Amino acid sequence: MINNKFDDDLDDLINDINSVMDNPKSKPVSQQNYQLEQQPNQSQQQKRKCLSPQIGNQQQFRTCTNLRCLKCDLQVKCHINQKWNKDADYLIFRNYFNNMAILQKYLTEDNQCNAYNCQCTNINALESIDAPQNWVCSGHTI
Structure with missing residues (x-):
């Protein structure tokens, strides 16, 4: 059987x-x-990437809002209407990237500027400028 x-x-x-x-x-x-x-379903939409990502004042339409750093492989944070003071250095961002309580001590209010940072790079942007070369667009849904 x-x-x-x-x-x-x-x-x-x-x-x-x-x-x-x-x-x-x-x-x-x-x-x-x-x-x-x-096959992609409706929730997985195509993403469009900026060829030359711009950073700057958020009132300008060409700024990229979804940047990623190629060096530290982290999402770039944008602090609107704030700028980094001169005491903010590489070690501050390296050690306290996710700790906003500490990072807030190094930010000052400025209505014409936006502060950007990842774990290895920080920049103040008064107007629309090219993003640093190590920052790339992660894509925007269409």
Whole structure:
């Protein structure tokens, strides 16, 4: 009885293989399911990237709002209407990148400027300027 079940399963597998070989246009079910999973759904929209990302005052329409640093691989933060004071140095950003309570001590109010930083770079932008070369656009949904 066990041999008959084994023989039936084996026969079914051989028939499946033969049906695929006889009709090369048909794909096995496992491949069809895989291809359906790879197609983007409506929630995965295409992203458009800025070719030459700009930073600056947020009132200007060309500024990129989704920057990522290639050196430290972190998202660039923008502090609107603020600027970094002269005491903010590399070690402050390196050690306290995620600690806004400490970083806030190094920011001062300025309605004409925006302060940007990642873990390795910081910049004040009064007007629309090119982003540093290590900052790239992560993309914007269309």
